Amino acid sequence: MRGITITLASLLILTLISVVFANYAHGYMVFGILILAALKFIGISFCFMELKKAHSFWKVGLLLFLVLFMISVLFLAK
Amino acid sequence: MESKILNHKNIYYPPGGILIWIIIFLELITFGIALIVMVFYGQKELEIFHTSRLQLNTTIGTINTLFLITSGYFMARSVSYLRKGQKEKSSLFLKLTMLGGLFFLGLKTIEYYFKIEAGLTVGHNTFFTFYWMLTLFHVIHVIVGLVILTSVLVGLRKNPSKVAIEDVEASAAFWHMCDLIWLLLFPVIYLLF
Numbered sequence: 001m002r003g004i005t006i007t008l009a010s011l012l013i014l015t016l017i018s019v020v021f022a023n024y025a026h027g028y029m030v031f032g033i034l035i036l037a038a039l040k041f042i043g044i045s046f047c048f049m050e051l052k053k054a055h056s057f058w059k060v061g062l063l064l065f066l067v068l069f070m071i072s073v074l075f076l077a078k
Numbered sequence: 079m080e081s082k083i084l085n086h087k088n089i090y091y092p093p094g095g096i097l098i099w100i101i102i103f104l105e106l107i108t109f110g111i112a113l114i115v116m117v118f119y120g121q122k123e124l125e126i127f128h129t130s131r132l133q134l135n136t137t138i139g140t141i142n143t144l145f146l147i148t149s150g151y152f153m154a155r156s157v158s159y160l161r162k163g164q165k166e167k168s169s170l171f172l173k174l175t176m177l178g179g180l181f182f183l184g185l186k187t188i189e190y191y192f193k194i195e196a197g198l199t200v201g202h203n204t205f206f207t208f209y210w211m212l213t214l215f216h217v218i219h220v221i222v223g224l225v226i227l228t229s230v231l232v233g234l235r236k237n238p239s240k241v242a243i244e245d246v247e248a249s250a251a252f253w254h255m256c257d258l259i260w261l262l263l264f265p266v267i268y269l270l271f
Contacts, residue, residue: 001158008151015143019136022269030270037265041258044147048154049254050093053086058099065103069110069262076117077270 007047014040030077034070041066084244094251095244102255105219109212109259113266116208120271123204130205131271133198138189139268142182143260149178150257153227153250160246165238172231175253179224186217209267216259223253 018036022029045062046052052059084091092099120127156171193199193206200210226249233241 001155004151004154004158008148011147012144015140015147018265018269019140022136022265033265033269037261040147041261044150044254044257044261048150048257049251050086050154054092055087055089057089058092061103062106065106065110069114072114073117073266073270076114076121 004047007043011040011043014043030074034073038066038070094247098248098251098255102251102258105255105259106262109216109262112208112212113262116212116266117270119204119208124271126203127205127271130198130203130209131268133196134209134268135189135192136268138185139264142185143264145178145182145185146257146260149175149182150254152178153253157243157246157250160234160241160243165234169231169234172227172234176224176227176231179220179227179253179256182220183217183224186213205271212263212267216256216263219256219259223256226252 014036018033021032021036042063046059051062086093090096152171152175156168156175159165159171160168198206200207230241230246230249
């Protein structure tokens with residue numbers, strides 16, 4: 001129970017950081033926003049959805065989707 | 079409460095069940111491809127996408143993100159309490175989860191109202207076509223999620239002994255899927271351009 005509460009606090013802080021980052025940082029803005037979004041995605045899937053308890057197939061599958069999505073967006077938005 | 083011990087390390091029994099995870103992957107791939115196409119068009123019409131993005135209310139988007147994340151947290155706690163047999167606490171957290179979803183829908187309605195008032199409808203430009211299609215499709219998922227959670231809540235109230243933890247886990251996985259989709263939509267639509 002303590003683990004998911006810590007995850008919640010981290011997710012809320014990461015959300016606020018991503019908004020501040022989008023408004024003030026320019027150099028690596030796209031990269032920074034996507035990394036923060038990926039961290040939140042992992043937090044929800046592995047902690048709230050308990051994917052950490054699942055077979056590696058599901059963990060690798062979700063991470064593969066995330067990496068492909070992030071690389072595609074980064075490649076197109078550069 | 080009906081339950082059987084499942085080994086989630088078995089490839090056929092991920093938390094929530096294999097069917098809901100197949101749906102989650104299909105949904106993520108669908109939204110993912112749509113967002114990649116949006117970024118592709120964004121690079122072709124950079125100026126339009128930038129000025130359109132500035133017409134969105136980032137504060138509302140941020141607050142909605144906080145609502146959905148907190149709602150997901152309540153859902154995780156509800157499932158956790160149900161596993162321990164604490165049905166009262168599970169119901170309470172389930173109601174809080176649904177409240178988060180309703181707040182999300184309320185804010186989204188306000189946001190949509192102001193967009194329509196300003197004439198920023200689906201055909202305004204390419205950015206707003208993607209904005210309306212993707213966010214409305216997500217809203218439909220949130221509404222379906224709320225209907226599913228309502229059925230779980232009714233089950234917990236009327237006949238808790240018949241509620242299977244696997245069904246609640248599957249409902250929770252669907253609700254968390256709405257969080258995951260929003261976590262992809264929010265940065266691309268509200269922050270990126």
